[in-house]
Amino acid sequence: MESFSPLSAAIGGSLIGLAAAVLWLGNGRIAGISGIFGQLLPPAQTVIWRLVFLVVLVAATFVAAKLLPGLGVGGNVPAKLVDAPPAWGVPSPIWLAIAGLLVGVGTKIGNGCTSGHGVCGLARLSLRSLVAVLVFFGVAIVTVTVTGIV
Amino acid sequence: MVVLKLPYLATAAVSGALFGAGLYVSQMVDPLKVLRFLDFTAIPSGGWDPSLAFVIVPAIVVMFIAVRIGKGRATPLFDTAFHEPEYKRIDGRLVGGAALFGIGWGMSGICPGPAISLIAFLPENLWIFLVALFVGSYAGSAIVPSGHARRLADAR
Numbered sequence: 001m002e003s004f005s006p007l008s009a010a011i012g013g014s015l016i017g018l019a020a021a022v023l024w025l026g027n028g029r030i031a032g033i034s035g036i037f038g039q040l041l042p043p044a045q046t047v048i049w050r051l052v053f054l055v056v057l058v059a060a061t062f063v064a065a066k067l068l069p070g071l072g073v074g075g076n077v078p079a080k081l082v083d084a085p086p087a088w089g090v091p092s093p094i095w096l097a098i099a100g101l102l103v104g105v106g107t108k109i110g111n112g113c114t115s116g117h118g119v120c121g122l123a124r125l126s127l128r129s130l131v132a133v134l135v136f137f138g139v140a141i142v143t144v145t146v147t148g149i150v
Numbered sequence: 151m152v153v154l155k156l157p158y159l160a161t162a163a164v165s166g167a168l169f170g171a172g173l174y175v176s177q178m179v180d181p182l183k184v185l186r187f188l189d190f191t192a193i194p195s196g197g198w199d200p201s202l203a204f205v206i207v208p209a210i211v212v213m214f215i216a217v218r219i220g221k222g223r224a225t226p227l228f229d230t231a232f233h234e235p236e237y238k239r240i241d242g243r244l245v246g247g248a249a250l251f252g253i254g255w256g257m258s259g260i261c262p263g264p265a266i267s268l269i270a271f272l273p274e275n276l277w278i279f280l281v282a283l284f285v286g287s288y289a290g291s292a293i294v295p296s297g298h299a300r301r302l303a304d305a306r
Contacts, residue, residue, distance in 0.1 A: 003183065003186060003199045003201070004199050004200060004201055005177065005201050006200075006201065006204045008175055008176060008177065009176050009177070009201040009202070009204035009205045010204050010205070010208050011175055011176070012171075012172045012173065012174070012175035012176020012177070012178065012205055013172065013176055013204065013205035013206060013207065013208035013209040014172070014208045014209065014212055015168050015169075015171050015172030015175060015176075016168070016169055016172035016173065016176065016205065016209040017172075017208055017209035017210065017211065017212025017213045017216075018168050018172075018212055019165045019166070019167075019168035019169035019172060020165070020169075020209065020212070020213040020216065021212055021213055021215070021216030022161060022164050022165045022168060023161065023162065023165040024213070024216050024217065024220055024226065024232070025216055025219060025220055025223075025226055025227060026157075026158070026161030026164075026165070026226055026227050026228050027158055027161050027162065027226055027227075027228050027229050028220075028225065028226035028229045028231055028232035028233050029162075029229075029233055030233065030235065031165060031169065033169075033261075033262040033263040033265075033266060034261075034262040034287070037262055037266065037283070037284075037287065038287040038288070038290075038291075041288065048159065049158060049159055049162040050162075052159050052162045052163050052166065053162040053163070053165060053166035053169075054166065054266055055166070056162075056163045056166035056167050056170065057166040057167070057169050057170035057173075057263075057266055057267060058170060058266060058267065058269045058270050059167075059170065059270075060166065060167040060168070060169070060170030060171045060174075061170040061171070061173060061174045061179060061267045061268075061269075061270035061271075062170075062270035062271075063171075064170065064171045064174040064175060065174055065270060065271070068174070068175065079177075079179050079180035079181060079182070079183075079268060079271055079273060080181075080182070080273050080274070081181055081258070081260070081268075081273050081274065081275050081276060081279070082181050082182050082185060082258065082259055092275060093275055093278050095257060095258075096258060096275050096278050096279045096282070097278050097279070097281075097282045098254070098257065098282070099253075099254040099255075099257035099258035099260070099279065099282070100254065100258070100260075100265075100278065100279040100280065100281070100282025100283040100285075100286060101254070101282045101283075101285060101286040101289075102250050102251065102253050102254030102257070102286065103251055103254035103255060103258070103260065103261065103262065103265070103282075103283055103286065104254075104282060104283040104284065104285060104286020104287035104288075104289070104290060105247075105250055105286040105287070105289055105290040105293075106247045106248065106249070106250030106251030106252070106253070106254060106286075106290075107247065107251050107261075107262060107287065107290075108247065108286070108287045108288075108289075108290025108291060108293075108294055109243050109246060109247030109250065109290050109293055109294055110243065110244050110245075110246070110247020110248040110250075110251055111235065111237055111244065111247065111294070112235075113251060113261050113262045113263070114206075114255075114261040114262075114263065115169075115261075115262070115263050117248075118206055118210075119206060119209045119210055119213055120213055121235075122210050123210045123211075123212075123213035123214040123216070123217050124213075124217050126235070127240065128235075128237065128238065128239070128240050128244060131240050131244060131245065131248070132244055132245075132247075132248040133248075135245055135248035135249055135252060136248040136249070136251045136252035136255060137188075137252070138252065139248070139249045139251075139252025139253055139256065140188050140252040140253075140255040140256035141188050141189075141190050141256070142252075142256070143188075143252060143253050143255070143256025143257060144185060144188040144189050144190075144191075144256045145189070145190065145191055147256065147257060149185060149256075149257065149259075150182075150185045150186060150188075150189040150192070
């Protein structure tokens with residue numbers, strides 16, 4: 001439990017909720033990152049706000065890290081990617097490429113990720129999002145167990 | 151319907167700023183921290199990190215209040231309509247897509263928000279994940295038909 005950080009988690013979570021609230025009440029848009037990211041190319045018609053959102057998101061992460069250094073797992077900031085589990089004999093770059101492909105395809109087909117279904121969908125009391133959340137959390141927990149990545 | 155007024159873009163920027171700050175402060179930008187939540191095998195030994203739950207619950211509560219406020223309004227402040235998700239049906243694509251996402255998430259500890267947020271730190275191999283995410287997302291477009299009308303028709 002040494003890495004458990006409920007206070008920074010709750011503050012950060014509230015900021016994420018506020019981000020979703022601002023986008024919904026201001027522009028009537030769902031703050032789902034896979035949706036925003038996945039509609040940057042034609043035939044999407046409203047590309048500019050998505051680009052603005054994503055660029056500022058990266059900049060804000062950068063600024064927050066400068067202002068508040070030393071948060072995180074054992075001071076593991078800036079965050080590193082996690083290596084592939086050695087027992088599987090798959091080089092980390094290939095492992096990450098497969099993971100990225102699955103996250104990309106899956107969030108597109110399932111129409112949402114942790115933010116779109118998880119935060120916005122559950123807040124909207126969407127049964128569809130509840131099903132998605134239960135499935136992707138369940139499958140991710142099983143995947144971590146099976147791969148032994150942690 | 152393409153709204154490019156300054157308040158609209160400023161709202162997107164404020165939202166992105168809050169989101170990026172939230173991902174850093176909550177440390178959900180750190181894949182290892184996310185994986186330590188997903189690792190339920192660590193519960194008996196006391197090594198489990200429940201932080202992710204303490205992130206998502208307040209986020210949902212804040213957004214829930216915003217959705218309630220929105221129900222009392224005909225339109226958002228800077229657009230002509232709330233863009234409700236088009237799909238309503240719980241089907242194989244929803245479950246299958248969520249399952250594929252779950253596998254990728256469990257393999258890496260990276261979901262789309264942190265994937266973008268991590269660009270701020272440029273950790274080794276991030277570009278591989280981002281390119282794959284992009285390719286996967288647009289390959290998925292071939293399976294889920296794109297275009298508002300087709301998706302709507304398909305959803306019913």
